[in-house]
Amino acid sequence: MRSVTLSRFLIEEQRDKNVISPDLRLLIEVVSRACKAISIAIGKGSLAGVLGSAGSDNVQGEVQKKLDVISNEILLDANEWGGHLAGMASEEMELPHAIPNRYPKGEYLLLFDPLDGSSNIDVNVSVGTIFSVLRCPEGMDPNEQAFLQPGTRQVCAGYAVYGPTTLLVLTLGDGVNVFTLDREFGRFVLTQGDVKIPEETREFAINASNSRYWEEPVKRYVDELLAGKDGPRGQDFNMRWVASMVADVHRILSRGGIFMYPIDSKTRAQGGKLRLMYEANPMAMIVEQAGGAATDGRRRILDIQPEKLHQRVPVILGSKREVERITSYHGQ
Numbered sequence: 001m002r003s004v005t006l007s008r009f010l011i012e013e014q015r016d017k018n019v020i021s022p023d024l025r026l027l028i029e030v031v032s033r034a035c036k037a038i039s040i041a042i043g044k045g046s047l048a049g050v051l052g053s054a055g056s057d058n059v060q061g062e063v064q065k066k067l068d069v070i071s072n073e074i075l076l077d078a079n080e081w082g083g084h085l086a087g088m089a090s091e092e093m094e095l096p097h098a099i100p101n102r103y104p105k106g107e108y109l110l111l112f113d114p115l116d117g118s119s120n121i122d123v124n125v126s127v128g129t130i131f132s133v134l135r136c137p138e139g140m141d142p143n144e145q146a147f148l149q150p151g152t153r154q155v156c157a158g159y160a161v162y163g164p165t166t167l168l169v170l171t172l173g174d175g176v177n178v179f180t181l182d183r184e185f186g187r188f189v190l191t192q193g194d195v196k197i198p199e200e201t202r203e204f205a206i207n208a209s210n211s212r213y214w215e216e217p218v219k220r221y222v223d224e225l226l227a228g229k230d231g232p233r234g235q236d237f238n239m240r241w242v243a244s245m246v247a248d249v250h251r252i253l254s255r256g257g258i259f260m261y262p263i264d265s266k267t268r269a270q271g272g273k274l275r276l277m278y279e280a281n282p283m284a285m286i287v288e289q290a291g292g293a294a295t296d297g298r299r300r301i302l303d304i305q306p307e308k309l310h311q312r313v314p315v316i317l318g319s320k321r322e323v324e325r326i327t328s329y330h331g332q
């Protein structure tokens with residue numbers, strides 16, 4: 001069967017289902033090309049002198065890796081001249097990036113974590129790029145306020161995972177599709193259509209070194225999983241924690257599971273660990289579109305009204321039955 005490239009997929013989505021506009025199709029193509037460039041930069045690693053720290057901190061107060069800065073610049077440079085964007089926001093920049101006056105403006109807002117999990121870069125573990133697309137409110141300047149929309153307003157969400165293969169996972173609100181980078185031709189090819197997350201699972205993902213900080217409902221839920229067949233769940237569970245959200249979420253998208261970065265006494269003051277606008281929201285849209293669920297322990301993530309661009313939230317997402325179970329423990 002002839003392979004369906006990302007370009008053909010997007011043209012058919014636009015023509016046959018009218019789920020995307022020409023400008024949104026252009027935006028996705030541009031982001032996919034930027035992800036290709038990031039994949040190539042990462043693949044060179046030490047050979048290109050791009051490993052290690054950049055000697056600077058980002059707005060989160062985290063040490064920036066050289067590849068954090070390089071990936072951020074690749075996405076900004078690729079997107080600012082095309083005329084499809086009103087503005088961009090990145091984990092690596094305190095304020096939104098306005099499109100320079102010399103370029104045309106579009107209706108979309110692009111938000112991204114250019115290199116999620118970058119602390120894994122220097123030890124050669126999978127990392128990724130996460131992106132989210134909103135419409136800029138009519139007549140509004142693309143300042144921080146314009147970005148503060150709940151996740152239900154996303155018109156598109158996706159991530160690239162840079163692992164043994166480079167994958168692009170995309171939702172337009174009409175299911176989730178996976179594209180694999182064909183390095184020989186330099187193009188993304190559809191390899192999994194309409195992905196669905198199994199509602200049940202025997203695998204969970206959490207950073208267990210934080211267990212002394214967890215709230216009671218999380219302790220109860222995880223203790224039941226650890227008790228396995230000798231406990232109330234009556235079956236054994238397995239644990240995985242890559243510490244790259246993209247890698248953990250992609251495993252869950254591929255074979256089920258539950259990912260938890262819950263609120264705890266260590267992160268309560270800052271509202272959680274992960275960022276709402278360019279980590280939790282795009283991943284929540286993808287997971288829900290694949291039949292899973294995503295909450296902050298109490299509320300659906302996509303319903304959260306953001307108050308700040310770099311707002312952090314607790315994240316629990318994955319196989320629907322498990323997310324419902326732990327969320328119900330929070331209500332008790």
Ligand code: P6P
Pocket residue numbers: 116117118119207243244245246248273274
């Ligand atoms: P911890 C990476 O820094 C990240 O933002 C996510 O990709 C990942 O899930 C989480 O933080 C890992 O956090 O506390 O285990 O290092």
